[in-house]
Amino acid sequence: MSLLHLAVFAPFLLALFVPILYKLFRQIHTGWFVLILPVLLFTYFSRFIPLTKQGDVITERAAWIPSLDITVDFYVDGLGLLFALLITGIGSLVVLYSVFYLSKEKEKLNQFYVFLLLFMGSMLGVVLSDNLIVLYSFWEFTSLSSFLLIGYWNERERSRYGAQKSLLITVFGGLSLLGGIILLSIMGNTFSIRELISQSGQLIDHSLFTPALLLVLLGAFTKSAQFPFHIWLPDAMEAPTPVSAYLHSATMVKAGLYLVARLSPVFAESGLWLWLVSITGLITLFWGSYSAIKQTDLKAILAFSTISQLGLIMSLLGLGAAALHYESMGETIYLAATVAAVFHLINHATFKGSLFMVAGIIDHETGTRDIKKLGGLMQVMPITFTVAIIGAFSMAGLPPFNGFLSKEMFLASMVSVLELDIFNMDTWGVLFPVIAWVASVFTFIYSMIVVLKPFTGKLSLKLLDRKPHEAPIGMLLSPIILASLVIVFGIFPNLLSSSIIKPAVASIQPSLVGPDFQVHIAFWHGPEPEVWMTIGIIVLGVLLYKTLSKWQGITMWVPDRISLNSLYDNGLRGLERSSSFVMKCLMTGSLRTYLLSVFLFFILSLGFTIYWKDAFTLDTKHFAPIGFYELLLAGVIVAAAIAILFAKSRLTSIIILGAVGYAISLFFVLLRAPDLALTQLVIETISVSLFLLCFFHLPLLASRKEERMTFRLNNAMISIGVGVIVTLIALSAHSNKLFDSISSYYLENAYKEAGGKNVVNVILVDFRGLDTMFEITVLSIAALGIFAMIKLRLTRRKDQS
Amino acid sequence: MELLMAIVIGILFMCATYLMLSKSMLRIIIGTGLLSHGAHLLILTMGGLKGGSVPLLSDETASYVDPLPQALILTAIVISFGVTSFLLVLAYRSYQELGTDDMEEMRGTETNE
Numbered sequence: 001m002s003l004l005h006l007a008v009f010a011p012f013l014l015a016l017f018v019p020i021l022y023k024l025f026r027q028i029h030t031g032w033f034v035l036i037l038p039v040l041l042f043t044y045f046s047r048f049i050p051l052t053k054q055g056d057v058i059t060e061r062a063a064w065i066p067s068l069d070i071t072v073d074f075y076v077d078g079l080g081l082l083f084a085l086l087i088t089g090i091g092s093l094v095v096l097y098s099v100f101y102l103s104k105e106k107e108k109l110n111q112f113y114v115f116l117l118l119f120m121g122s123m124l125g126v127v128l129s130d131n132l133i134v135l136y137s138f139w140e141f142t143s144l145s146s147f148l149l150i151g152y153w154n155e156r157e158r159s160r161y162g163a164q165k166s167l168l169i170t171v172f173g174g175l176s177l178l179g180g181i182i183l184l185s186i187m188g189n190t191f192s193i194r195e196l197i198s199q200s201g202q203l204i205d206h207s208l209f210t211p212a213l214l215l216v217l218l219g220a221f222t223k224s225a226q227f228p229f230h231i232w233l234p235d236a237m238e239a240p241t242p243v244s245a246y247l248h249s250a251t252m253v254k255a256g257l258y259l260v261a262r263l264s265p266v267f268a269e270s271g272l273w274l275w276l277v278s279i280t281g282l283i284t285l286f287w288g289s290y291s292a293i294k295q296t297d298l299k300a301i302l303a304f305s306t307i308s309q310l311g312l313i314m315s316l317l318g319l320g321a322a323a324l325h326y327e328s329m330g331e332t333i334y335l336a337a338t339v340a341a342v343f344h345l346i347n348h349a350t351f352k353g354s355l356f357m358v359a360g361i362i363d364h365e366t367g368t369r370d371i372k373k374l375g376g377l378m379q380v381m382p383i384t385f386t387v388a389i390i391g392a393f394s395m396a397g398l399p400p401f402n403g404f405l406s407k408e409m410f411l412a413s414m415v416s417v418l419e420l421d422i423f424n425m426d427t428w429g430v431l432f433p434v435i436a437w438v439a440s441v442f443t444f445i446y447s448m449i450v451v452l453k454p455f456t457g458k459l460s461l462k463l464l465d466r467k468p469h470e471a472p473i474g475m476l477l478s479p480i481i482l483a484s485l486v487i488v489f490g491i492f493p494n495l496l497s498s499s500i501i502k503p504a505v506a507s508i509q510p511s512l513v514g515p516d517f518q519v520h521i522a523f524w525h526g527p528e529p530e531v532w533m534t535i536g537i538i539v540l541g542v543l544l545y546k547t548l549s550k551w552q553g554i555t556m557w558v559p560d561r562i563s564l565n566s567l568y569d570n571g572l573r574g575l576e577r578s579s580s581f582v583m584k585c586l587m588t589g590s591l592r593t594y595l596l597s598v599f600l601f602f603i604l605s606l607g608f609t610i611y612w613k614d615a616f617t618l619d620t621k622h623f624a625p626i627g628f629y630e631l632l633l634a635g636v637i638v639a640a641a642i643a644i645l646f647a648k649s650r651l652t653s654i655i656i657l658g659a660v661g662y663a664i665s666l667f668f669v670l671l672r673a674p675d676l677a678l679t680q681l682v683i684e685t686i687s688v689s690l691f692l693l694c695f696f697h698l699p700l701l702a703s704r705k706e707e708r709m710t711f712r713l714n715n716a717m718i719s720i721g722v723g724v725i726v727t728l729i730a731l732s733a734h735s736n737k738l739f740d741s742i743s744s745y746y747l748e749n750a751y752k753e754a755g756g757k758n759v760v761n762v763i764l765v766d767f768r769g770l771d772t773m774f775e776i777t778v779l780s781i782a783a784l785g786i787f788a789m790i791k792l793r794l795t796r797r798k799d800q801s
Numbered sequence: 802m803e804l805l806m807a808i809v810i811g812i813l814f815m816c817a818t819y820l821m822l823s824k825s826m827l828r829i830i831i832g833t834g835l836l837s838h839g840a841h842l843l844i845l846t847m848g849g850l851k852g853g854s855v856p857l858l859s860d861e862t863a864s865y866v867d868p869l870p871q872a873l874i875l876t877a878i879v880i881s882f883g884v885t886s887f888l889l890v891l892a893y894r895s896y897q898e899l900g901t902d903d904m905e906e907m908r909g910t911e912t913n914e
Contacts, residue, residue, distance in 0.1 A: 638812050660838060729843075757859070
């Protein structure tokens with residue numbers, strides 16, 4: 001354990017105390033206590049910046065399950081640090097924002113902050129773990145905390161729906177990720193990411209390489225809401241806005257990007273990887289930006305925009321893999337794609353975080369997020385408007401904001417695809433810049449919708465639930481900080497380039513980034529194609545935005561019936577219906593049906609096994625001789641057992657059962673088992689008295705309903721089957737001795753080790769003492785159950801009294 | 802002897818099964834009682850019968866019967882007593898509360914209550 005371990009587990013520890021703090025200090029908003037932790041952690045992680053800048057990696061080890069090669073090894077390198085800073089940095093701002101967003105009187109703050117801290121800790125675990133199993137555990141924990149946070153307002157039906165949807169889709173992906181991890185560990189014989197990376201050259205030829213690649217990507221795509229798994233993200237917007245800003249735009253949905261980036265050195269040599277990652281990213285980019293335009297809810301627009309931006313980063317990460325195939329040429333243009341991916345990841349967190357917070361403020365102050373009702377808020381909320389305009393212009397890719405820079409780099413990378421001549425890229429590659437450009441036009445349009453629709457135009461107070469005014473300064477603080485970062489990173493991008501971006505790129509492409517590699521981001525780099533593309537985007541974007549009302553209807557042409565959402569809904573409904581059908585067939589509520597299936601299975605499976613394995617043998621050599629008394633007792637038992645079947649009254653059958661029991665205890669005497677005989681005698685006496693106690697005072701049943709002949713015949717057939725099978729097993733078990741008996745050990749050691757001459761007793765109280773203790777436990781549980789049943793009085797009793 | 806025992810065990814199991822398949826709760830409980838008797842004898846028979854003297858150590862005797870099945874059965878007797886008494890009280894109480902001991906009448910699932 002080390003300070004780094006403490007840092008990752010600190011949110012979990014604090015989560016334990018949040019409910020106590022909430023109870024003790026009701027008048028103080030719980031968020032203030034929580035805020036301290038991410039700020040501390042952010043400072044702690046910032047100290048690593050100089051170290052990773054020099055290419056150092058900090059590793060801290062701790063054993064967890066050494067026998068399975070599972071260790072809690074955390075390591076901080078460029079990529080891990082970038083994410084850790086995002087998680088704690090945005091985390092601090094989000095907690096600060098939530099203090100003003102969530103009222104301390106009305107909301108269940110104790111739950112909210114526990115979930116949020118769980119998420120923070122597990123997300124840190126995901127990005128800092130070296131062991132894939134540990135990474136997976138934290139990965140599922142992020143899905144779980146996301147589920148809890150989406151369903152935070154669990155009295156709303158939509159919240160529960162969204163929470164379930166996100167859980168089903170991300171956990172499905174998580175399971176396939178686990179499958180991929182296991183395949184990777186079979187190939188590389190290790191769970192450690194760095195050890196896998198070190199042997200990546202040999203892995204690519206392994207027969208499991210492609211399945212592992214597909215499974216890992218499935219995990220990453222579901223988590224990062226890539227097409228066609230993106231459908232959970234818009235429904236996740238039911239969560240409180242701080243959660244949407246934090247989990248569903250800045251951090252958790254980037255876990256998939258993290259995974260792709262982290263495992264790039266393992267998989268990126270493969271052409272399949274390059275194609276899948278970049279194409280899926282592009283489709284998501286296009287589909288997300290296209291769908292964003294038809295939304296009317298501010299948060300829904302932002303959700304689709306997040307999907308689209310995640311696709312953008314994903315496609316850049318995929319394209320970055322091309323650099324591996326050009327290393328001899330000293331070509332850095334494809335490496336630039338990775339640089340752009342990392343830079344845009346940071347930029348997206350800043351501008352999208354601020355936009356989500358703005359949407360939250362609008363919702364908070366006006367009571368609606370519907371852009372049809374909103375308008376003209378510019379006059380009443382000037383500060384919010386300024387923040388919104390910075391965020392939206394950055395998202396649209398306008399100078400001088402950071403989004404402009406990374407958008408230009410993105411376009412440049414897409415244009416460079418035209419020069420690729422590997423994996424058939426030369427034929428289909430032309431699609432890349434085209435799709436990227438079209439999607440960017442859509443991005444421009446929805447960015448304008450986000451900022452212009454609510455803030456410009458006419459303010460119509462009638463449509464709003466409350467009279468809007470500027471948000472309190474505390475609520476504005478976080479978006480203002482993020483908006484300032486948008487400008488700072490836009491004007492001075494090289495603040496980040498060598499300290500954060502270069503180490504992160506070095507972790508994604510370790511074989512390519514040497515000591516002389518430099519990241520330099522510049523505003524103006526000559527009249528390159530990307531500049532013309534940006535100008536084109538702005539011109540066409542403005543034109544299309546002006547005429548939005550005329551063509552927006554076209555986006556609605558996909559009917560709801562064939563959408564992915566209805567596929568999900570119908571699939572879920574079908575699953576529920578078919579499982580309830582199967583359930584109804586199996587669980588009839590009739591004990592007889594259950595027992596019949598148990599006995600039938602018993603007969604068929606054992607009978608078949610005996611037949612198939614030819615297991616029945618009869619060895620008469622070791623048979624013991626039959627004495628007169630034994631024959632007599634056997635006759636008594638058989639006669640009594642059969643007599644029970646025909647007994648008419650309860651009393652008779654109880655007494656006959658007692659007779660069987662006593663006969664068996666006499667049998668134990670003859671078979672040299674005195675302890676058994678004694679126990680059986682005592683137990684049988686108690687049993688019979690208990691039977692009589694219970695049933696003597698009850699009235700005799702009016703003659704039992706005549707059971708139909710077929711009913712009895714069926715029962716008789718099954719019973720005879722069971723009897724025959726058991727007889728066969730008894731004989732075979734006696735005749736076959738597959739293993740040496742362990743009994744001689746007890747005979748030899750009973751006196752030596754335990755000092756007792758009665759071997760049976762010694763076994764029970766000494767050698768197998770623990771078993772006996774559990775036996776006593778079972779008895780006490782039965783006694784408790786009996787006590788509870790006797791105490792239980794249902795309605796009939798109440799009526800009588 | 803073992804052959805005789807095997808047949809006795811088979812008959813015990815057969816009767817137990819028949820009783821357990823009937824509708825009356827009391828008969829089901831008696832069935833489980835018979836079933837455990839059969840199982841005890843089955844364990845004893847599997848180990849071999851009368852292979853030596855009683856497993857009480859002394860210097861004179863050379864061979865003993867297998868003590869392990871006996872230890873197992875001893876545990877099983879006590880457990881089956883626990884189960885039987887639990888079922889009995891369950892039957893008794895449900896008869897008191899519901900006025901029937903017919904399993905088909907008591908039948909109910911979560912959906913058709």
